[in-house]
Amino acid sequence: MPHPDTTSDMPRKCAGNPLKRCLGKGALAIGVCMLACGGLVLHQSKAYGLLARIHHGLIICTPSTGLSMTATSAGLPHQNSPGMLRLELASQPDGRLVVIPGSNPLSEVLASSRRAHTLLMLDLNNTNPADVALLVRKARMRDRVVLVPSSKETTEVALQADPSMLVAIPVHSMREAYAAHRMAGQHPYAAYLSPNAAPDLFSLVHRDAEAVITENPITANFQPDEFLAEHPVDIVVTPQTGTLPQATLARDS
Numbered sequence: 001m002p003h004p005d006t007t008s009d010m011p012r013k014c015a016g017n018p019l020k021r022c023l024g025k026g027a028l029a030i031g032v033c034m035l036a037c038g039g040l041v042l043h044q045s046k047a048y049g050l051l052a053r054i055h056h057g058l059i060i061c062t063p064s065t066g067l068s069m070t071a072t073s074a075g076l077p078h079q080n081s082p083g084m085l086r087l088e089l090a091s092q093p094d095g096r097l098v099v100i101p102g103s104n105p106l107s108e109v110l111a112s113s114r115r116a117h118t119l120l121m122l123d124l125n126n127t128n129p130a131d132v133a134l135l136v137r138k139a140r141m142r143d144r145v146v147l148v149p150s151s152k153e154t155t156e157v158a159l160q161a162d163p164s165m166l167v168a169i170p171v172h173s174m175r176e177a178y179a180a181h182r183m184a185g186q187h188p189y190a191a192y193l194s195p196n197a198a199p200d201l202f203s204l205v206h207r208d209a210e211a212v213i214t215e216n217p218i219t220a221n222f223q224p225d226e227f228l229a230e231h232p233v234d235i236v237v238t239p240q241t242g243t244l245p246q247a248t249l250a251r252d253s
Contacts, residue, residue: 051143060236061236062239083118085121087120110141119146124148129154129157129161142164145166147165168213193214199230214236216239
């Protein structure tokens with residue numbers, strides 16, 4: 001005959017094991033859902049990154065005046081707006097970084113731009129690149145910003161400020177193209193070329209740099225379709241988007 005204590009434990013063990021299995025399966029399902037949601041958020045974040053946008057087509061960048069910017073308008077949340085905004089930065093006497101003209105805090109502009117999925121080109125001017133990079137990281141905009149230094153010395157500091165933030169380096173000749181590539185090393189960089197540069201120079205930097213930036217040549221005989229066909233360009237800075245092909249603007253929106 002079984003011992004009384006043994007027989008009294010058997011029902012509890014039989015009832016307990018299925019419950020543990022159910023709880024374990026429930027926890028596993030919740031974990032899988034959380035991983036899936038996290039992966040979706042990460043995918044959506046990367047989809048709005050600079051390099052992903054370049055992969056899908058030309059990016060139109062429009063200079064902005066700080067006077068017309070607010071916390072909500074800074075991100076250009078309108079469907080027909082350019083995909084990138086170029087901003088001038090300055091340091092206040094108290095150390096705050098602002099967008100000029102005006103005094104919109106850079107931190108607020110970065111936050112609103114992230115919400116609106118807007119890319120930014122930041123002219124560093126006399127600011128400390130390390131301070132700018134810190135605010136960009138806090139706003140989780142590292143993959144949506146191009147830093148534009150004001151000198152060779154500032155360029156070197158900007159390259160050291162963050163290992164993954166894109167830095168624009170001006171290139172005017174083949175020699176400068178090779179020098180920029182050596183200076184950047186393993187750091188991602190964008191080559192900033194004059195629209196009057198030779199097509200061969202555009203092709204060279206397109207091979208080595210992560211992105212090629214130029215400006216829209218405003219001339220009487222300018223043909224946008226011909227220019228873009230002969231020059232491999234990723235970002236065009238232009239105050240007048242109406243001079244660019246409608247098909248180009250459609251790709252960017």
